[in-house]
Amino acid sequence: MARTREFDTEAAVSRAMELFWTRGYEATSLRDLTRRLGIGQGSLYAAFGDKDGLYRAALEHYRTTLAATALRDLAEGADARSAIRAMLVERIRIAVGNGGQGCLAVNAACERLPEDPSIRRVVRDMQDASQEALAEVLRAAAERGEVAARHDPGTLAAFLVTFLNGLLVSSKITPDARALEPLVEVALTALD
Template identity: 45%
Template structure:
């Protein structure tokens, strides 16, 4: 008879997310994971089958937590410029405060571009963010907050790309003034 699981799977995924986020997939060993999660190798494999599966679940958790906040803010019926400024400012502050950690989504895209599951998760999350941004920009255009000659989908693609570049630059420790200047230029694209 199998022993009952002595740990909460969701808690373990959260701890693994933090570890993968700090160290990356390749630098995180099974030993690191078992130590961080406080479980044995057998329990890890019984619950998650592989390091790759645990990473996939950790990345999914990251995407739901971090993209979820962004989506919630942009889905609100508020001034788009203020919402975008808030999103960009929040991301910049986070990255400047902890440049070594960066964005797990960017880290995943750059560390594991050849892994189909990772690439699919990154693409799905970016597509969702782009879609929510486009919807917010369409609402702004209908209210007269965005010029009629602006294409909301193109603007959403630009902003999605800009956000990821901003995350990379935060990790490059470019400083608050650099990031603030870049955000102001990006916001002018909405004029």
């Protein structure tokens, strides 16, 4: 008879996400994980397969929580420019938190690619979801005359995601929201 899992898997993934986000994949050992999660190695392997499986679960948790919240807030924003500004500024503030931890997805791309195709898929899915959400907001805004229609909404959305990725890398170098937030205004001129 199989033993029942004696820990909260979702809470463990959330704690692992925080640890990976702060320290990175390579700098986080199995010992760090078992200590932080309060479980033994056997339980970690039984639940997640290995460190890679736990890392993928942590990225998925990030996607379904923080990243999903950002996309929902974007879709619910009043006008496109304000919603996009708010989303970009909020991502900066999260990234500079805890001494410049950056963005977990961007960190994963910088640390694990191109060698890890499974991480590439997870990060690409997050990036694609962001681009699609932004493109939809921009299409609707162009129809209402809120933003210039001179750029294809999909291309403009790809630009904004690329800008955000670069900004999130920069947040690790300069973890100062006041220094980074003015760059958002420059990027928003692409909407004119």
